[in-house]
Amino acid sequence: MTAENAVYKVGHLDDLDYYGYKETLTGRVRHELGITAFGVNAWLGENAGDRVIPEHAEDQEGDQDELYVVVRGRARFEVNDDKFDAPPGTLVYIPAGPTRRTAFAEQPRTMVLAVGATAGKAYEAHGWELWGRVHDLFQAGDYEGVIAKGRETIEANPQYGMPLYNLACAESLGGHPDDAIRHLGMAIERWEGARELARKDSDFDPIRGEPAFRELVS
Amino acid sequence: MSAGYKVAQLDEIEALDDGRVPMRPVRHHLGITAFGVNAFIAARAGDRVINEHAEDQPNDPEELYVVVSGRARFEVGEDTIDAPTGTLVFVPPGPRRTAFAAEDGTTVLAIGATPGRAYEPSGWEIFAPLDPLYRSGDYEGYIERAKPLIEAHPEFPSALYNLACVESLAGLTDDAIEHLRTAIERWPRARELAPTDADFDPVRDDPRFEKLVAS
Numbered sequence: 001m002t003a004e005n006a007v008y009k010v011g012h013l014d015d016l017d018y019y020g021y022k023e024t025l026t027g028r029v030r031h032e033l034g035i036t037a038f039g040v041n042a043w044l045g046e047n048a049g050d051r052v053i054p055e056h057a058e059d060q061e062g063d064q065d066e067l068y069v070v071v072r073g074r075a076r077f078e079v080n081d082d083k084f085d086a087p088p089g090t091l092v093y094i095p096a097g098p099t100r101r102t103a104f105a106e107q108p109r110t111m112v113l114a115v116g117a118t119a120g121k122a123y124e125a126h127g128w129e130l131w132g133r134v135h136d137l138f139q140a141g142d143y144e145g146v147i148a149k150g151r152e153t154i155e156a157n158p159q160y161g162m163p164l165y166n167l168a169c170a171e172s173l174g175g176h177p178d179d180a181i182r183h184l185g186m187a188i189e190r191w192e193g194a195r196e197l198a199r200k201d202s203d204f205d206p207i208r209g210e211p212a213f214r215e216l217v218s
Numbered sequence: 219m220s221a222g223y224k225v226a227q228l229d230e231i232e233a234l235d236d237g238r239v240p241m242r243p244v245r246h247h248l249g250i251t252a253f254g255v256n257a258f259i260a261a262r263a264g265d266r267v268i269n270e271h272a273e274d275q276p277n278d279p280e281e282l283y284v285v286v287s288g289r290a291r292f293e294v295g296e297d298t299i300d301a302p303t304g305t306l307v308f309v310p311p312g313p314r315r316t317a318f319a320a321e322d323g324t325t326v327l328a329i330g331a332t333p334g335r336a337y338e339p340s341g342w343e344i345f346a347p348l349d350p351l352y353r354s355g356d357y358e359g360y361i362e363r364a365k366p367l368i369e370a371h372p373e374f375p376s377a378l379y380n381l382a383c384v385e386s387l388a389g390l391t392d393d394a395i396e397h398l399r400t401a402i403e404r405w406p407r408a409r410e411l412a413p414t415d416a417d418f419d420p421v422r423d424d425p426r427f428e429k430l431v432a433s
Binding site: 010012034035036064065069072079080086116 | 222223224225226227228229244248249250251252253255279280282284286287292294295299301302304305306307308309310313315327329330331332333334335336337
């Protein structure tokens with residue numbers, strides 16, 4: 001990329017395409033702007049009392065150090081056993097580890113920016129932002145809903161292995177073996193770890209006996 | 219960090235002033251190691267809020283600018299962009315970019331990392347206040363202040379590279395070669411940068427320099 005043709009992109013926190021994820025609303029800054037070197041998303045609490053950051057820890061292999069920046073409104077963070085008020089300009093930095101964190105909006109339209117990357121590792125975009133759109137449907141067992149709402153976007157962004165893999169899971173569980181095998185194949189092409197995962201993933205039990213599946217994971 | 223996390227107020231992080239745009243060193247203050255993040259501040263409308271630069275060296279970062287207060291006017295390449303609070307401007311390595319405050323009290327958060335590479339904190343925030351000495355040609359003043367800072371922060375070998383640059387410009391050839399050698403040992407990128415860095419013009423023909431940057 002040279003200086004002449006490098007592409008910059010402009011967006012606005014209020015213009016992102018927000019969707020529901022684990023009781024929250026999130027906008028995909030990294031994905032929409034095409035950022036590749038770190039993760040960054042916006043989290044929105046529309047009403048006072050709404051959860052604005054999903055409760056979680058970053059305690060798995062490769063999980064991220066995260067910086068939360070309150071950009072608007074007011075949030076109440078809960079980190080382990082601590083609770084604190086977070087007006088605009090508050091920075092909350094939580095390195096990867098067992099620290100549990102969540103936050104709630106104290107004012108309408110509270111906005112928190114979350115930035116993350118894994119220390120000591122080159123950033124790899126797994127595209128969870130695409131999967132996040134249908135995550136709640138998947139958890140509820142609505143596999144047809146996942147396919148209806150997610151397949152088109154996930155197929156349109158084949159650079160990400162993880163959403164393709166998860167789509168294949170939904171298709172396997174939903175009784176669409178051919179689609180599941182096709183999308184698992186695409187996932188493995190882009191993400192070698194998918195092969196290993198698929199071998200042990202019970203979501204693929206419905207298609208485990210298919211010769212095409214056995215060939216993919218061998 | 220026994221509590222497992224850190225909290226700060228952006229406005230309470232002491233600003234560093236390198237004679238250009240004042241900056242609150244967020245990454246350094248919080249001890250972040252996985253990506254770069256700093257807040258640049260302009261007190262008055264019309265003040266510059268992002269220094270003009272291009273990120274066009276090998277392995278330079280891609281950068282996301284977030285206007286967190288006030289309003290800025292960005293200039294990227296040939297384009298001008300009005301950027302009220304909440305605007306996101308993402309610039310990959312390459313284009314020249316700068317920004318000016320369009321309102322008093324404008325703050326722009328700059329987040330950066332290099333695609334495909336693990337982030338390495340360079341500690342440039344610590345050494346930025348020395349830049350005016352470098353730019354004004356007060357090389358002796360720079361060297362005097364840089365040496366104790368480097369001793370206090372051995373984790374940032376790029377500072378050794380910059381010290382070597384200044385020593386080269388100051389005519390202290392032996393010191394420049396020695397510090398460039400140590401910088402390369404501890405920070406391989408120094409070898410990529412030195413061959414085209416004009417600061418080394420005074421020592422470029424020294425056989426020891428040629429040997430250091432070869433291979």
